[in-house]
Structures are given as C-alpha cells and as structure tokens.
Amino acid sequence: MINDPLSVITLVPIAVGIALLILPKMVDSAEGLARASRAISMGVSLAMLAITTMIFLGEIGNIDWTDYGSGYSLTNDSFLLIPSIGVSWKVGIDALSFPMVWLTTLLIPISMLVEWDAKRGHIFHPLILIMEGALIGVFVSLDMFVFYVFWELTLVPMFFLIMVWGGEDRRYASLKFFIYTFTASVIMLIGILVMYLYTPDVASSGTITGHTFDLGVMVSSASGIPSEGLRHLVWIMLLIGFATKMPSVPVHTWLPDAHVQAPTAGSMLLAGVMLKMGAYGFLRIAVTALPESTMVFIPLLIFLGMVSLVYGAWVCMGQTNLKRMVAYSSVSHMGLIFLGIATMQPLGIAGALFMMFAHGIISPLLFAVAGAFKHHYHTLEIGSMRGIAHHSPWLAGHMMLGWMASLGLPLLAGFVAEVTILIAFWMTFGWLVMLPALTLIITAVYYLTSMQRTIFESDDPHQGILPESLHGEDPSDITWHENAGMLILGALTALFGILPFIFWDMMSDWSSGFMLEYLTQAMESEGVNP
C-alpha cells in the first residue's frame, strides 16, 4: 500500500506540523488552517496510528514479528543525506523498536485528546504532531546521525510545550530540561564519534571522513576499537546520554521539574515515550555495540538500577506534589529496566522491554490524572483536598486504576514486566531480589497514601474538602475528552496486563535472538554466568 511506511510516519507528522505552524503566519489566506489545525493534527496522528496498527497486523509489510533472524523490516532504499560524512536516510523496525513506535502513534492522539481544549490549540496540537515525528524517528532510524538528530529534535517541541503551556515555574523547568538532557546527549555524541572513527574505511563511497554513520556498521565495528579502556569509555559516554534520558539516579533531577511544570500532554509524552528512548538507545547501541563492556559494567547497571528503584521510591514517599511523586515513580520504574537488562537472561531483557511498553501506557494515565487534578482543582498538593471522589468520581476511578497499575497490580500491564524482571533477577542475583521486592511495598505506600489524602477522607459523605486554590468555586468532573483519553489508556493497561502476549511474544523472541547474537559470547569471555 505504501512503499516506505516508516518514512511516511516519521516525516509526514513533522511536515504537517511545521506547515500548520508556519503557513497561517505566512499566507493570509491560510487563516482557516489555524482553526482547522487541531482537527488536522488529530486526523494525521490517527492516520499514523492506523498505519502502525496495520504494520502490526501484517497488512503492511507482512512482517513475522517473532522471527528475530529476519532483522529489520520495512527498510527503505537508503537515501544519502550527507554522503560526505556518510549520513543516509535509512529506516527499519524490528521487535525492539516496533512496540515503541506503536506506542508513540498511540499516545499522540490520546494526549491530543486529553488536551483537546488546550489554549492556543492551533499551535499546541501541531507541536505534538512534530513531536510524534521526532519520536518515531528516534525509533526507526538506522543511521546514527539521523538517530541523534531525532533524539535532540524531540527536545524542541517539548521545550515549547513546557515553556508555553507549563505551570508557574515553567521557565526554569524548560531550561533545565533542555540543558540537562542536551548536555548528556552531547557527551553521548562524543562516544558516537569515537565509534564513528572506527567504522571501516569506506572512502571509495565519496566521503571526506572515510567513515559512515550507518547504525549497523557502527555497531558491528565498535568491537574493533583497539583499546579496551576506550571501549569502556565509549560505553560510559553512551550510558551517560541514555541514563540521563531514562532517567536514572543520579542524573534524574531534570525529570521532576520538567514533569511538574509540563502540560498534561507534555508529561504524558515525556513519561510515555521520551524516557523509553534512553532504554531503547541503550539496548540498540550501547549493549549491542559493546557487549563486553556491558558485561564488565553489569555491577554498575545493577547499582544504578537498584538505586533508581529504591531511592526513587523513597523520594516519592517524601513528595507532597502529586505530579512530582508520579515523576519520581517513573524514575523508580525505569530502574527496573536496568535491572532487567543486567540479569542477562532473555526473560529479564524481555521483561525490561515490556516494562518500557507497559510504563509507556501507565505513566501517561498517571500524568493524565495528575493533569486533570491541576486542571480542575488548580493544585497538585497532596493533602490540600480530601474526599474529592465525591466531586470527580471518574477522576477518582482513573486515579485508582492508574495508581494500581503503577504499583504493579496483577492483570494490569505493569505487573507482567515487574514479575518477569524479578524472576530473571532472582535467577541471576538471588537474594538481592529482596531490595526491589521490598521496594514494591514502598511503592504501594506512597501511592495509597496519596490516594487516601486526595480522593478519600473528607469526613462528610456529601462533600469533599476542596482545595483553597478553587476559591470556593465548585469543581467540575473531568471533561469528556479527558475521560475518553483516560478510559482508553486504562482499558489498554488492562488489555496488555491480561493479554501481554500481544507484544510480549515479539519482545521475548527478540531478546532470545539478541542474546544469542550479541551477548552470549561476551558473557562467556567475560565470565558472566547466566
């Protein structure tokens, strides 16, 4: 049907988004475009969702998702972008990236829906559309340069979303968000450049540098970096970039600020997809390219993962701001991803992948809920209101579902990831599993406490204690579009919790194939026991 669907889903949203932003300003006759831009954005994003869903169902490309050996699917004829330095437009997906792509295309319309009535929607929605293209680009590009371009490009719309539509402290938050993650990725860029330096000489193809940014080539030639020390350094530089994005303690502090200030849709995308970019990149680049270094640094991974998980949970408990708490819970959950990878078991890695996906559905729900609090109660302070389940029963219901999903309640998506990661973790590390396991209690504590102090406990069956920020006005229950967005997310959370194999199978097979292809040799040579 479409020749090159991946390029389409990457570039069309960006192009349409930019056009919607610019055309009305440039051409007077395009004023109508501004009014329609919200609908157009939604339409485009839904079309993208349709395409990715069709890809999943095999309508496009007829992909066998559980066949690891077939490598990337839907690749295009690579088109040279900057041949002088070996940059080309090359896209493809496999079972690692596809769930993320689908997740992106899913979350974009939902986040648009949730913020359907955003102020200045003629800018807001196209920005999210641009965001979509950039995010998809990260996952589908098979060229490191292009990957990096998209990686950074995601910052720009998010920067605007936070800066223009954010909370009171949005100025600081947007700056911090941009600078923090940008700095980390520049460090990562140095690592990428070292890898680039050691790609085989392809001077004949007309480059001036003699190297190529082709992801496959870079990854496979990284083991050719002569010094082990340098390989480790490259690995660490890559890790800094990815870990900051994930984010892992101690480079996580941009996240709470960004989240708290970001508009709902921004938070949803930030937590839902952007954080996963870190884990995705880590697996796709760092682990794949330098498996030996990965083995050497497994203790570091465990440490980072464990600290993120445990410490993140404790910090959550000390928060009084709902959104901040949810943000830290993301830190905590992302720690599990490192732990899953560190197990060096297909089960653990598949669990980590599923965690990426599950958290990608759950955390947007959490942020949608928090956003709705902000929207309808004008405050996020835990404890400034009580018993609002009476005023906003839908919101309370969504909160309950989201919170429960996030604390790992079975039959909701998060549990699958948690339990698989921890099973693998026990197999590899034994009693160390008590730490993450006990953290699950802490997670429950802060989630339940926050619920108790917001939707419960008003001491009056017919009236909640309303926050002062409402100034005595009556609160409203969430709007239909917020409700619809949250319902979809909630339903999906349950769907993937009950039927995880929809995506689990491909992840599991990918992990197995990936381990055999890249990791087992390194494990053997570095003496890492399964």
Place this chain on the structure above:
Amino acid sequence: MISLGQLALDSDTAFTLLPELVMLSGLLAIILIPNLGDASFRIPLTNLRVPILIGGSRFEATNDPRMPNRIATLAFSVAFAASLLMIDSSSEEVGGMLRSDAFSRLFSAMFIGALLLVSAASTHRIPAKQNARAPTDHDSEATASRKISILMDNRRQVDFYILLIMVGLGMSLMAMSTNLFMLVVCIELASLSTYVLVAFHKEEDVGGEAGAKYFIVGSAASAVGIYGMSLLYLWSGDLALESLATKWAEMEGIDPFAAFGVGLMMVAFGFKVSAAPFHLAAPDAYSGASSPISGLLATASKAMGFVALFRVLVMITVPDYGEQAPWFLMLAIIAVITMSWGNLAALTSENPKRMLAYSSVAHAGYMLAAISVIGSGLAGEEGTRLILIAITFHLAVLVLFKMGAFLVLSLLETDGSGHRMEDLHGLGKREPLIAGSMFLFMLSLAGVPPLSGFLSKLLMVNGIVSSSAGTGNSSATDVYSWMDTVDPVFWLAAAIVVNSALSLFYYLRLSLVMFFEEPASSSRLKSASSLRMAIMACAILTVLCGIGPVSEWLVSLVSTSIDSLVG
C-alpha cells in the same frame, strides 16, 4: 618575486578578479550616480550652458536616496554569484601576490554573502529618507535645518555603502593573498573600514565610543601583528607564503625570530577572530554598532581572521605528523580560555547584542580549539584537512545563523529597541515567524541538530576526536589507564562539550523571553520587507545546511576549497 607593478589588467585577469571588479564598479557607481544631474556649465564669457553629468540638481531617479543601497546590493549580489561560480574554476595567479582558487573564492563568497545580507538589512536599518529637497530661500530656519539634516543623512548613505564595499574589497582580496604583506594590508583595508562602520552609528551615544575602542585596540593589535610580520621578514627575507613555508620546513630547531613573528601575528589575528584576551573590545563594539555591522564583525570579519590563521598557521607552520607546532600549546590554552570566557560572560548578559558578541567569542574558541589540534601534530594530512573543512564549514554557516540573529535584532532596532533583553519579550506573540527564526538561530548557535550549527560543531568535534582518540594506550584495559595515556588534545572535545552545555543556557534564555514573557507592546514591527526576507533566507538555509542535499553541497564545496588550500 613579481612586484606589484607588473599587474596588468588583461581580460583574463579581469575575469579572475570579476567579483572584485564588480564591487569596484559598484563603488564608483555609488560615488558618481548621486551626482549625476541636469547641471550645466556656462562656458566662460558666453551665455552658452553646456550640460554636464556631475553636479547640479538631481534627476528623480538619481535623487532617490536609496540609490546607494540598491547599487551596493546589486554589486554584492553579482559579486556573490560570481564568487560562487568561480569556486569550481581552476586556480589563477594574479600579479604574483593574489591567487584566485576555490579556497579564496569560497571565502570571498562568504564575505560578500555576509555583506549582501548587511546591505539588504541596512535598507531599513539606516533608512534613507524620501523627498529630500534642498532648502530654498522661502524656508524658515527650522525647516531649512531639517531639510539640511535630511540631506546630510542621505549623504551618509553614500558613505555607508562605500565603506561596505571597501570592506568587501579588502576581505575578498585578503582571501586571495599569497603574500603575507598583501594579506596584512588587505586586512587593514577591511579593518579600517569596519572601524568606521562601527562608529558610523552616530545617532546613538555609544556609536562613537564603540568605534573608538574597537579602533584603538584593533590598531594596537594590528601594530603588534605588523611588527611580528616584520620579524618574520627579518628571518626569511621574503613574505611570500610559499617561501615562508619552505623556509619554516627547512628550519633547524625553532628560530626565535620566526617563532616570535608568528606569535605576534597571532595577536593581530586573535583580535580579528576575537580570541581571549584580545576580544575585550569586541563586545563593546558589537553592542555599540548597528546590528548588521555587528553581524558583519561576527561573521565576515571573524572569517577573515581565520583565513589569516589558516594562511599563517597551517600554510606556513604546519608541523609534520607527530611533531608539535610551537604554537600548539598557546593556541589550545587560548582556545579553552576563549570559549569559556565567552560562554560565561554571555550567561548573564542583559543586552542581546552583547550576548551574541560573547557567543561569537565562544565560537572563536571552538574553532581555535580545532585549529590547535592541527598544531598538535596528531592530525596528519587527512586530519588537518578534516579540521579545516570543519572550521570553514562553520564559518560559512555562521554567516547564516549568526548574521541571521543580528538581523533579527536589527529588525528590532528599526523600532529603536533591541538593546535590552526586555525588547525581545513576547516577540513570539508579536512576530511569530521572526521569533521562530530567531529561535532557530539560537538553536543552531547552540549546536542543536538538525541545524547547520550542529553539523559544523559535529565536524569540529569529530576532527578533534578522530585525531586524538587513537593516541590512548591500545592495550589499556580500563578507563583510567586509557585516560592517562590519551593525548590531552582529546580533552578539548570535553571542553567543547562543557561549553556547549553552558552556552545552551543563554541561547535558550533568549528564546525563552521571546515566547515566555508578555510583550510590552503588541504592535507589529516595521514591515521591512528586504530585512525580513534576509532573515527568512537565513533561517531556511540554517535548516537546509544542517542536513540533506544542500548541506552536502556546502560540505563538498568546502572540501573542494580546502583541497585547493592544502592539496
């Protein structure tokens, strides 16, 4: 050696120097055309009046005070096109001291391109006033003086564009110089004009001060440079670049005359590129000058300095592979200080022009860091070439986004603002497209992909990394032992990283105030169409040169030109 006198203007030479000749004709035209008129000359002792072209009252066409602007813009356009077209033509010697090759033509295209933008921007920035009339006897004193001041203003139009073209000529010739003395003279030609241009902005209090400071410090620096050149002359007896290079290569050890000569010339060039600690006058000059001129200083003038550095450091004193040039350490230190100083100072600047000036200093630091890698002797021929490509590319795209940023400020200046951060407040609401372009320029300056600033920075860092990453102990098994053995040059990349992070803060801060703060007035800015077009062109090219065919075209162009320099 061929003396200057042997220069003969045959048709080949004329073609080789086409851009310069075009500019020269433009210069003459600007001088002459306003004076064309219906004046007549009465033959003495008769009543016969012979019409003459010069003098007298003006035709409507020649009377138009915007004429110099149009002529200059036209001349620059033609010269720009000619330069671009000539990049691919073979190299031609002219008069023994000039050579037109891909390298020089690329740079002259860069210079002229920048001047073209300045000239386009100045249409509105230093606006000519229509309907200037000579005062008549019937006018009251006030009216007469007002008319006279309008006439004077319009007269200054002519001066302004003459100076611009002089700058163009100087720079363009400078890029072609194969003789160090010629090079310095051309720099002086360009510099002296820029001093005046900086001070030209007389209606502001600060124009004179900016010009004076820039002039006095610049003169001192160039005096040091000329003295350094004289030392080189004492050492070699010839200032042709090639013979200097030969002599340098033959030199046993390091001759103090040569070393000091080069060192002192660094001062002059350092001032041109605004390297620390010679950059101090630059922020004052930038903030005092009108924005297009500041842009000129930050792009063309800086590029001129780098051409000079290429000529001296790379052509003459480039070390063999594995040897360190005597200036390596010095340049590396200067580079790090420069970038850190620039970025730190820009961090809290409350004047956007000053902030951009400091940012310009920082960018000089990045480029100097890249050059210093050449001096480390690690780069080798291929590495040298890569680094030169990177720097040249950076200089080329700087013309787009640095100039673009200054053009946006000059658009603000047409409303009399643009000197304080507050003037940018709410620009996103008032002028979304302009603010969007400014945002692009800022991101590009910061090196955010996929903008051209990213590509150029990537190329520079790649130059550093690719030269130095191989120096670490290849049998090192852990990170520390590798870091112990790697050449310190590698850490220049780290310095650039840290500085990029630092710089992002103020670039974003500037962007932030445009979109975040509420505007003081909601009115739109003047519809200065040519200025807006220039800004848009810069913005579009900033994106296009970052990724895709246009960037590839530019990279290959730069690479061709560097081949002609080193190959």
Place this chain on the structure above:
Amino acid sequence: MGENKSETGLLVYIIPFLAIVPLMQNQGWESSDSAILIVAVPFVTFPVILVAGQLYNGHETWKDKLKEGGILALGALGTSLMAAVWLVYDYFDELPDFGDQHSIVQWLEWVSFDLLQSDYTLTSSKNILGVGVWVDSITLMLLFVATFLCFLICWFSLGYMNTDPINEDRNHRFYGEFVLFALGMFGMVLADNFLWLFIFWEIMGLCSYLLIGFYYWKESAAYAAKKAFLTTRVGDVFLMVGLFILYDIYGSLEFSVIFHDPSLHGTVDSTQLFWALLMMFIGAVGKSAQFPLHVWLPDAMEGPTPVSALIHAATMVNAGLYLVARMVPFVDVGHHGVPGLEDLGLIVAYVGGITAFMAAAIAFVQNDIKKVLAYSTMSQLAYIFTGLGSALWFYNNDEHHAAVVVFGASMFHLFNHAMAKGMLFMASGSVIHEVHHAHDHMHHGKDGEHGHDFDPQDMRNMGGLASKMPVTATAMMFGSMSIIGIPLIGGFWSKEGIIAETWLAALEHEPLMIGPAILVLLTAGMTGFYMSRMWFMTFAGEPKNEVVNHVHEETPWIKEPLIILTVITAFGGFAFALLGATDYLSSAYDYSGHLHLKKSTLLDSIIYKLEYAFLPENQNLRVIGWITILLSFIAGPIFAARVHGGELSAGESASPAVSWLVSLSGKFGSQDVTSLSESDLAEALENRLYFDDIYEGVLAKTVVPFAAFTAWFDRNVIDGVIKQIESNSVSGSLQVRALTTGSARDYILMTAVGMLSIIVLVWGIS
C-alpha cells in the same frame, strides 16, 4: 424505598444470565469448557456495572429495577455458581488420579520465554507462564463455597446495601467491586499454577482495599483500607519472592509439573525449598491475617457488612489457607516430597496457635459486634493454620494417616467456618441494619442528634433482640454454635480433628508441638466464651437502649440467605462430616491409595465417624477430645451466660428456636466483672495488645522521616549539585563580565599581557 414489599419479582432480570449455562450445555460444551464462564461472566459484568452506574446514576430504572447494578451482579454470580456447580457435579466423583493429574483445560499462554542456561545456550523449548484450571477436591470445595457464598451475600446485599440511604447512588461501586472480587476468588481457586494463584490473590487484595474503603469519606475507612492493602502487600511481596525461588527450582510454577515430583528425583535442596515455602507462608500470613500481620483485619470491618461477611470472613482470608494447603506435596515424603521441612510445619502451627489464642483473647473485650466476629475469624483461621501446620509436619515425617486426617479436618473446618462466618456476618449485618434503621426512624426529623453519638454496631446498645429478630437470632445461634464447636454442629467435626491431631503430634512425636497444642486447646474454651458473650449481649437480657424496642426484621432480601445458611450450618456440617467430608477433602493429596478411611457402607461410615470423634482408640485423643468439648461447650458459654446472659424483658417472647437458650442464659446467675474489665490486661486487650500502636509508632519514627530525608536529599544534594553549578556559573559569569571594564586602556593592556604570554609560551617551547 419500598422496603416492606417483596422485591423478588426483580429476579426476573437475572434469568438471561442464568440461561447462559444451560445454553452452553445445550451447545455441547463440557463443564471444563464452561469453567471459563465462572471467571469470564463476572469479568464482563463488573466494568459494565461500574461504567453504567456512573453514567446512569440516579436513573429510575437503574435504581429500582436493577438495584444500582445489584441485579446484574447477582445474575453474573448466579451464572458463576451454576457453572461451578456443574463443574463440581462433573468432577465430584471422578477426580483425576493424582499421579498424572493435569490441568483440565488451558486458558491462556500468558507469557512465554527462553532462558539462558549455564552453557550459554537457550532452553530448547519455550517456558510458559500460562493459566488453566486445576481440579481436585479442595478446588471443588472452595469453588463451591466461594460461588455459593458470593451469590448469597450478593443477594443479602440487595437488601442491606440498597436500603441504606447513605449508599444511595454509590451502590454500583459496591456491586462492581464485589463482582470483581468474586472473579478474583474464583480465579484463584481454579488456577492451575502458583503465579496465577498469586495474580488472582492480588485482585482480591485490590477489591478488599476498595471495599473496605467503600465509605471513602470516613477517615477510619480510608485508613483501614490502606492498612489492609499495605499489610497484605508485605506478605505478598514475600510470596512473590517465594514464587521466584520456586520457579528457579522447578522451572515452572504449574501444579502439574511441580506436584508430579517436587523433589526432582531427590535433587532439590531442602534449604532453598524451605525458604521458598517460608516466603510463601509469609504471604499466606498476610492474607489470612495471622500474627504478626494480623493488624489489618479488625480495621477491615470499616467496610460494609456484606463485605466483611464475604471477603474478610468467608472467602478471601481463606486464600492463605489455600496456599498453605497447596504446599503439602512439597513436604509429603510419601510421594516424592522433600524431607527435612518439618520446621515449616512447626512454624505454621506456632503462628496459628499464637494467633488463635491472641485473637480469642482480644475478642473477649470487644463490644463492636463486627469486631468480635473479626477476631473470631482470625482465631478460627488460626485453627486451620495450626491444623495445616500439623499436617505439614506429619506429611514430612511420613505419618501419613495422621497427616491425612488433620489435613482433611483443616479443610473441612475451612468449609464450616466459611459457611458459619458468612452467615454470622450477615446476621450481624441484619442486626446492625435494623438497629440503625430503628434509630433513624426514632430520631426522624431531629437533625441535631442524628446518629453521631449512636453506634449501631455496639453491642452495649442492644440486648433482648431475640424477640425482635427471630430469624437473625436463630441464624446467629447456629453460627455461633458451629464456631464454638458444639458437638454435632458443623464446626465441631473439624475443630475436634485439628485439636486432637495437634496434640497427637505433640504427645507422640514432636515435643515442640506442645505450644500450639496448648494454645488451640485454650482457645477452644475462649471461643465458647466470646461467641456466647456476643450472642447473649445481642439477643438475650433486657434491652440496653430504647432503640431496640423499635427494631423489626423487615428489610427484604436479607432473610433468605440467613435461612439457607442456617440450614447448612446446623445440619450440613453434621451431614457432610458423617458422609466423610474430611476424607474426601484430604483425598486431594491421598494419591497413594493406601488409606481406606471410607467404610464400606454409609452406616459403617457414620458409626466410624462418631466413634472417631467421641471415643477414639487412642487414649490421649480421647482425653483431649473430651477436654475440648468440656471447655468449649460447657465452660465458655456458661461463663458468658453468667456475665451477659439474662431473660428478655417482660412481655417479650423469643421464637421457639432460641427461646430455650435465652431462658437458659439466665439460669447461671450473674457475675460482676467490672474489676476484671478495668484491669491492665483488659486495657491491653482493648488496645489490641498494642500491635497497631507499635507498628505505627515504628513506621512514623522511621519511614516517614526517612522519606522526608530522601526527598530533602534529592532536592538539596543531588539536585543541589546542579543548582550549585548553575549559581556558580552565574557568579562566575558576573566576575568574567566585570573583567570587561569598558576602558580601552585595559583592553590594550590585556592585549599586551596576552602578547607577552604568547611570547613566554613560544619561548618556552623553542
């Protein structure tokens, strides 16, 4: 509200639901296929109730015809019940032989994955964590109990919940969550592996949380809900870890795989297995509210009474017992079990003994009718734990006969207790409801004193209700008898077995068992006291509050379940026991076939049973048995009667079923226990032995400050570094900018300095 007219006509709406199972049968489905309906129908129904309730809240049809979703819930649970009964009917007689028992049907291949083996190759086939249906006698019993009680209690709720004005427009939440709970319970019982057991277990935990917090605006309810969830969560986490270990050992969590040979040809490390089982047991302790994770259960009574009846007495709390019952194959050394796990049995028995005694003691001083029942629940569950502990111990020491007996007794006690306690709670609900209603009725229109100082659950406000509420009083009487273990009534059969076999273990095998043995024996007498006390305080004596005079048993939907359960409690236990229920239940793990407890004829069997209960051959058992009867039947109730018993006020007469008891209660004189009730011991008991205070105090002193500290640390140290960099950059920036003094002279000076530095540097190089 139409509370006086029968609403049974509404049952017509559940007919479509009830038609599902016959329809399936007609279509040729097997009962094993339709087992999915037991879970699936509630699964589909609960979101419908929740969403529809939210959308149509206050709508007339929704409210009056569908009882705010109650009818839908009843229909769904009815379907489940029918499917369950069908399943029980099909498999009752032909349980698969244990040796090759397998899941009768596979539902889902949930996740499948490879594992990396120590030779760096992948396992040859995919490992699967799926779910199917496992059927054995325990499953069938629990499935029946769960579906049956769910259905009855849902029925009861139609009356109890829908007539309370405070619940108006909120009942859909109740029913939705109720159905979700039911789904969890059914799923847990049916699941054929430990992981899914755990998954459904957690679902129940969620519902428990939601339903305890049903009156979310009440601070105590919200707090209790949180407490319940967190306390069980502690156990659950350990359970999870136990499952991980188990998975590591066996490479699977399926019963059929594990039970086939739990020792893996003797290769299993008993220490590791011990830890796995211990971890799982901690989970069970949390779920079944045993010491030391018992603190949540009394608070859980904040939920609506049907919830207390169903979740916190009859079904969910049995999950822990069920889990421990599933541990038997691991320790059964007669059949591939792993030897060396006796300690586990001891631990289980001790936890059970301690909890039983402690809960009974605390129940002495409770005045809240539901709290008494709650502690009673804890205590009775602890009995079962003790029995299971003994069973585990016996199994592990290859005392097969004793093991099977006590295991069967424990399971049977589970059944009896569930039925009796479900009924007791419903009965107490009926009391509370009517008292509350009467109170409202009395004070109708007097806003000022509307109910705030009146606690309808406080037994000190009751007394003499036997005449007002004959059905309830009868039900409660039989329920209490069953719990106490009055001979021949349900609980007697099972409780006797537990106590006897525990003593047997203590006296003849393991001296350490003496602890739990003594504790459960004492508890038997204490049970007699507090259950009697509750009944007497509520129904006997003179009314202690004028409200009582206005009480009528009038609410629809409430009586039917009470009557049904009374019958089951009164005669069912007896009948089942005589029919060999214990043997049947223990047959789940009686695969060796060398036990022949079943007698050839029914009569033989009954005689054997009676003989075994009252005149066992073993001298020890005989003594213990009679001491138990003495304590629980005679000592406890009489003492209770002395304190709280008494005739009804003049003119009131109780129904014949209970009047004998009321009059009997007045025959023992009375005793003043004021001094005792003011003692330190009583105070300690009233404060639940300070467990809650200690836990809370410790948490408040450690967790909360530590969390605050980490938050501070994050903000000021980790983020502080960033902020420090920022502020340092800013101050550095100001300093650097100050260097640009504005004086051109300085600039030239700096140029000269730069020049000199260059010269020096170049000089240094050359």
Place this chain on the structure above:
Amino acid sequence: MIDPSWIAGLGAILFGVGLIGAFSRKNAIVVLMCIEVMLNGANLNFVAGTMYWGGSDGWVFTTIAIAITAAEVAIGLAIFLSLYSTQETISLDEANILKN
C-alpha cells in the same frame, strides 16, 4: 654602514616603548601616537631586513606601512571626534558607557 641588527634593535625598542605607552596613557590621541611608534618599530625592521636580505621589498613594505599608518591616523582622529561629540571626552578611561 650601520649594522641591520642595530636598526632592528632600535625597532624593538620603539615597539616596546610604543606598547608601554599604548596601555599606560589614557588620552586617545596619545595612545594613537604610541601605536604609530609601534608601527615605526616594524618599519625599522623592514628597513633592516631589506638591508640584510637585499632587494627592494622592504622599502615597498615600509612605504605602504606608512600609508597604512596615515590612513589609520585619519580614521582615528575622525572617530575620536565623533566620540568627543557625544561624550565630550577622549579619555579612554572615561568613555565607558559600554562595559561588562
């Protein structure tokens, strides 16, 4: 004939004097004069170089350098005038509206 090295030496001294003067004086005109002195130092070097190396390049260089100097002075004076017209000072220390 004077040895070229003496001339070059004188040039160095002139350069040094000019340099010191350039940053120690605050009157713009005086500083400008100091800069001329520095340039003259360079000129002397060219002269010395020509004497040493022969040829005529140095003379040409010197001549042109003097021309540059002249241009510089002309421009300088004009700029200082402009400075004076706005700030009424030509002290390099006092003209510091632009700073930091």
